[in-house]
Amino acid sequence: MALKKIEQRKKRISFWILVSISVVWVMPVIWVISTSFKSEMEAVSGGLNLIPRDFTLASYRFIFTDQNNNIFRYIRNSFIAAGTHTGLYLLVASLAAYGYGILQFKGRDRIFWLLLSTMMIPAVMNLIPLYAVMIRFEWLNRLTALIVPGLGGVFGIFLLRQFNLTIPKDLIESAKIDGASHLSIYLRIILPLTKPALIVVGLFSFMGNWNDYLWPLIVINDDAVRTLPVGLAIMQGNYTIFYSRLMAATVVSIIPVLALFMASQRFFIKGITMTGIKQ
């Protein structure tokens, strides 16, 4: 009984500490949202009020109608780049994961561990030579430069292969006895059974690509193909003194990822847990 009481008290203390830290944690976002609904006048008045005195949608109206504002083009470009990248990566990685997890061939494990060990190499070492490759391929200022090079990523293959290894061998053997080819085993058995892992890998490659900043900053100079993070960074320079508009743009930039997170929260948590227990 005493133990139960201690348990209850622990929960209560944890709860109140978490509440107080959470308030601090959400404050920056609340402050931004609040500013976006204020008039430019009120935004620079120095008031601490979170509820706007003269609530207005003017900044959002401006963001949606301003001819010089390209935020929706940036969002579209980001969707095209991240979406295409994710679709292709799921295909390439799941094929490879089948190769390293299900198929049996000479040198299989050696090749796979060699691949994994390359993850030790910091990406910074490849940055400049990869740019030189982009020049040679004439991929500068094209979304292709944001879509294709990342398809060589190893981590997704690693996660999918780990998942493949948990699939009962009997299932695959009996399909083979029934005369199924590897392609049909991959399509009919592995893909449906590894769906949760595919969703996790898909989410992370989408988010990674969507939020990438340094690489697009280097390879994309043309505003027509610019993606959201670099585009936003440039808007920060253009709207300097229009804080309310800037914050409205910030809120708009958050909405797509927020929607994705709401729709798939449990996969995010599952995915991060999967990566963390890798050792």
Next chain:
Amino acid sequence: MRLNLKASNVSTTPSAIKELPKRFEPALFILPHLIIFSVFFIFPFFYGLVISLYDWHHFFPEQRTFIGLANYRRILFETDHIYYEYFWRGLRNTLTFVALSVPLLVAFPLFIASLINTEPRGYKLFRAIFYLPSLFSIATLVLIWRWVLNTNLGVLNLTLAHLGVGTNIAWLSSQPFAWISLVMMTVWWTIGGNMIIFTAALKDVPDMLYESADIDGANLFQKFFRITLPSIRNQLVYIFIMTTLASFNVFGQPQLATGGGPQQTTTVLMMYIRNIAFGGGRPRPGIATAMAVCMGIIMIIISIAQTRIIKRMGD
């Protein structure tokens, strides 16, 4: 003759023909990735080592001369060279960021995770709140924080003034506040992932261990250092290394929030590398690549050392 050959082929080896696609089956599965991996990873890796041996201007193939290890000598040893100054100042700034951010980025999420692990009311909502900022891109992050930290109009300074402390601190343009700001926004941005890994790790620590410690009369600290930390050692090693490597790569926060200032005190190595390779004026990819190679080697050495040290501490 020809007809004959064909006929004999078909008649004698029908099984061999059937076998043929089977032998190439693995290739069908792994080759698409291996080809992309070779072109965009293996090749650039070795190509990078090559171009670090060249004096190169503007990525023009004709403006390239082989100079051996001179780039490395310049950045590592020639004290009067401008690139020596850039490299060491950048490295010092990056290391400062690593040293300031990594302890917080490991300890704070562990603290939050141990609170969440008691599963109080609404713990799933708390978990979501702490994870949320990691969804934002660096540009969004900086937009949010520049406004929060704005000297005259930001919520932080306004609150401090309201409480009667602080006199309009210039968070992003004076030291030590620039470092504090960069670390603060990074903690806010990235603890989510580590927190979730820790939460999962703490869940797997058997309650039995704590119960028997309770019977032995162990206090909270003893339980934490004798039971919790050793039980989550693997995840701890993983998080320490991953967080250190991530902090080494810091670029966007100083580039967008402080512009590397004040007086280049927050210009990190990644910013110098990018400016030298791609910046305005005269891009010098050769020497920038040499810097990147040095940075990469330092990162590898540090992560190996960390693994060794933490492994040994546990034994």
